[in-house]
Amino acid sequence: xxxxxxxxxxxxxxxxxxxxxxxxxxxxxxxxxxxxDAKVTYALFMRRPVISAPRLxxxxxxxxxxxxxTRFEVDLKxxxxxxxxxxxxxxxVTGDFSQLIDxxxxxxxxxxxxxxxxxxxxxxxxxxxNVAFMAMDxxxxxxxxxxxxxxxxxxxxSAKAQKKSGAIGFIGNxxxxxxxxxxxxxxxxxxxxxxxxxxxxxxxxxxxxxxAFPDMPMTVLVDYFGQEISDTLAVCKKFPDLxxxxxxxxxxxxxxxxxxxxxDPAASYAVLERHVPDxxxxxxxxxxxxxxxxxxxxxxAIWRMxxxxxxxxxxxxKIIASSGFGPAKCHLLAEARAPVDVIGTGSYLP
Numbered sequence: 001x002x003x004x005x006x007x008x009x010x011x012x013x014x015x016x017x018x019x020x021x022x023x024x025x026x027x028x029x030x031x032x033x034x035x036x037d038a039k040v041t042y043a044l045f046m047r048r049p050v051i052s053a054p055r056l057x058x059x060x061x062x063x064x065x066x067x068x069x070t071r072f073e074v075d076l077k078x079x080x081x082x083x084x085x086x087x088x089x090x091x092x093v094t095g096d097f098s099q100l101i102d103x104x105x106x107x108x109x110x111x112x113x114x115x116x117x118x119x120x121x122x123x124x125x126x127x128x129x130n131v132a133f134m135a136m137d138x139x140x141x142x143x144x145x146x147x148x149x150x151x152x153x154x155x156x157x158s159a160k161a162q163k164k165s166g167a168i169g170f171i172g173n174x175x176x177x178x179x180x181x182x183x184x185x186x187x188x189x190x191x192x193x194x195x196x197x198x199x200x201x202x203x204x205x206x207x208x209x210x211x212a213f214p215d216m217p218m219t220v221l222v223d224y225f226g227q228e229i230s231d232t233l234a235v236c237k238k239f240p241d242l243x244x245x246x247x248x249x250x251x252x253x254x255x256x257x258x259x260x261x262x263x264d265p266a267a268s269y270a271v272l273e274r275h276v277p278d279x280x281x282x283x284x285x286x287x288x289x290x291x292x293x294x295x296x297x298x299x300x301a302i303w304r305m306x307x308x309x310x311x312x313x314x315x316x317x318k319i320i321a322s323s324g325f326g327p328a329k330c331h332l333l334a335e336a337r338a339p340v341d342v343i344g345t346g347s348y349l350p
């Protein structure tokens with residue numbers, strides 16, 4: 001199992017730190033060495049409200065202290081998972097100026113994004129407490145260090161939502177390396193769009209996956225051919241036993257360039273009028289309307305999929321939604337009471 005701190009993937013040697021720190025910090029380090037050291041205290045704060053997610057940053061800081069044979073005193077004011085107001089110091093760090101000055105760049109890289117992502121993850125989980133979330137951020141991250149930070153952050157935000165709101169929260173992620181943050185040994189996932197293309201049809205992809213992984217619950221991606229409804233029903237009719245056992249899910253990942261099969265603007269409004277009429281009767285911005293009745297994976301698209309599954313007798317089939325599910329979109333889906341079981345997202349990234 002990978003180490004939880006990830007400190008080995010972040011520079012700790014002086015030459016590496018010199019390469020990655022802002023130049024005025026390394027030049028200050030040189031000047032302090034010439035004119036005499038001083039004991040200093042740094043206040044680590046964010047300019048916006050966040051949730052404290054300092055573990056990776058502080059673990060790295062202590063790893064550097066060990067490497068340099070020095071000592072940093074950390075006074076953590078907001079423990080992991082606590083709300084932090086804008087401008088409030090998350091922690092105070094005390095040490096020799098010469099030893100701290102060149103660490104600021106890397107320390108803030110490891111602290112800030114994690115705290116913002118934890119805040120976003122919490123907001124999403126709290127708005128949709130009955131929906132499970134899957135962290136699918138890895139492909140959006142700038143390298144493996146960021147991928148670890150984001151999985152860690154999602155786990156912190158999720159844990160707060162679970163404690164505060166009784167939310168289901170994040171139940172896993174897409175990669176093995178960071179699955180431990182969610183209490184798992186392995187990442188989750190079944191088939192990407194490429195596999196559907198390789199198989200030649202959505203139904204054939206499902207058949208191939210089932211043959212390759214006969215004991216695994218199956219999630220079928222249904223937007224590849226633009227036939228979300230038809231392909232979903234074809235798979236349902238092929239695998240009724242999986243539906244009965246709660247082991248068959250359908251993932252909507254329709255791009256924002258088109259509507260799902262059978263929907264258009266008028267039909268999307270009609271779907272919501274049948275289920276949550278008040279949600280489209282007040283003022284909405286263009287962005288909000290796109291989440292509710294727009295192209296792609298909208299609230300209307302999810303409601304339509306649920307309508308069809310229930311009408312055809314497949315009430316136990318589950319719906320997984322992905323594609324741009326950040327805090328704002330999740331908030332609108334909550335208002336629309338969208339009947340989604342799982343949301344796959346990397347859109348909590350700062």
